Amino acid sequence: MDRSRRGATRRDVLTYGTALAASGGLAGCSSILGGDTADAEAGTGSYTVSMLPMGEVTFESPPETVFTRLTHHADMAFALGCGDSITAMHAPDYYDGLWNQFVERLPGVTLDWTGLYSSWKPSKEKLYELDSDVHLADPAWIAKQDAWSREDLEEVATKISPWFGNSLSDRHAEPALGWKAGYEYYGLWEQFEIVAEAFKERNRYEALAAVHDDLLSTIQSGLPPESERPSAVMLASADLDEIYAYTLDNPGFLTAHTRPLGPKDAFDGEIETNTVVDFEALLSADPDVIFFLGGFEPGTSLPKREEAFRADPVASEITAVQNGRMYPQGARYQGPILHLFQLEMTAKQLYPEQFGEWPTYEEGPYPEIPTEEQLFDRQKVAAVIRGDL
Template sequence: MAFALGHGNTVNAMHSPEYYDALWNQFVERLPGVSLDWTGLYSSWEPDKETLYELDSDIHLADVAGITQLSSWTRDDVDEIAANIAPWFGNSLSDRHQEPAGEWADGYQYYGLWEQFEIVAEAFQEQARYRELATIRRELLDTIEAGLPSDGARPTVALIGLSEIESPYVYTTDAPGFLTAHLRPFDPLDAFDASIGSGDQVDMEAMLDADPDVIFTLGGMVPDTDMATLRTELREHAVGQELAAVENNRVYAQGARYQGPILNLFQIEMTAKQLYPDQFGDWPTYEAGAYPEIPDDEQLFDRQRVADIITGDT
């Protein structure tokens, strides 16, 4: 979100900076004049207090309900950092509406992706940038709504993590949370029934029972993920090869789990093309590398317009 507001290069710490730098730059490459470099930042999955004092940040974009679940952090610790350095400002459990730990349960509130973005924009005093990006999103959603086919023409969908092909993780597409913020505009028909929870692991027999028309591979655009190899493994798997999505070449890469507003725009576009190429244009066969180049007349949102908002050239 800081990146979308033109403050991406002021970030001084983050979880797994090399990973997110590489992943985000898969998309940034398609934004003219925009650059991003998070390499070498302090990796702050379980930060130590001394380093936070040294960084002396103006704001901590992290969820205290998540921080205090780490073994080395307590409520007193987060209160100390908020009082002596800067406030905490995060809502990570809205990802899949996970239950917070007991001490946070009563007052915890869930927010949508763009609701969070509006609040963060206020904290950064960048309300104008938020409004401009929200307008682009609204126009994109209007395009999607106008082009969607009738309910009867919708394919069934499975959103999965394929780090282990024998036991993929399944994420329900109709669950609340910003994990599926790019899928929700399409009101997808989830291939799995209500007995499967978001984040559950299933075996390939369960995948075949669900037999999705379309498989979305979460993290498929991570630089060290090879979609061609994943598709080959599915085609050569005794059970996987029987899946309708595999037989019909409808196994697609998805981008980032913890998407911000910019990746959300790209992921809505890619999902539209993956689900409904006749309505929204073809999605190029993606195997690896940056977000594919889409011809100007087939783009569902204006890259230059987004880039100008990020760089402040509007």
């Protein structure tokens, strides 16, 4: 459909701070479950929210349908009660299976992302077809793709709905030419707060932020001295022929659940994150703890991964392998809900004496942890997502 030939629509263009035009959507996707204001629930009254690289974006009302590209944004929408309003995301079936391993522990909460449009390399034509009320994605990242020009991004923002997201805060990556001026890097919860303002869900954000603050306080008060902390590395590998190593303290929200725990870098700063390593390099680094990225993937057998390391004459000499300290992780592009689980499990995996033993895990959902050993309240988090504020 050619929107340029239509008259005023439900997304009349308002303002957009960096020359990309912005627009508003319909009433919020979860307003009946506890939206912030009567105006938001009625779909009346415009409001402006600012996030770079977009600048100021004015909405007529909270979005009902949400395009996302990466899972930190999808998780934000989910946390704000809009998980069922997502129209697109990267690898939806894969991440539906992975996220549901954690959602299993949130009573009364469900999530279904199966069958959505896979938006790793979105087309402009598909965005017209989806007709989402907001594009919760970073235009500076989309601009890195050859198929997208600045004019294309402006067209989508003007004729469909605004861009409103920031992804290069993942590891403080360099923006594409034309986007460097004024680009800003946000912490995970800092960006979540801004997104919550756009969705008119301040109450939900504050309730979840309080849970997060309590969890961080528990961790900070229980951390052992630096001299007593283990060395660690995170690995990802579809097979043992190509193993990627990730450092745990580099800037960005990808390490938001490991930086607060302060483990020692097994490579002592000698490699950059996302570096291919072999067993010899791992033995030389000799980590006390190995994290397996994607260890919660449905159908993944953690025991098989561990056995592959124990069966290799070189890998079997690594301290983490000999001591059985090989643990699963979820996903790097975490939003607020996954972040809570990953903070808890990583704290237990690194410091069992301080935060309680991590249960033996082989496969399936996030393990059930006795209430008295949980580091955050699942009931409270689930109530926020459901809108029972």
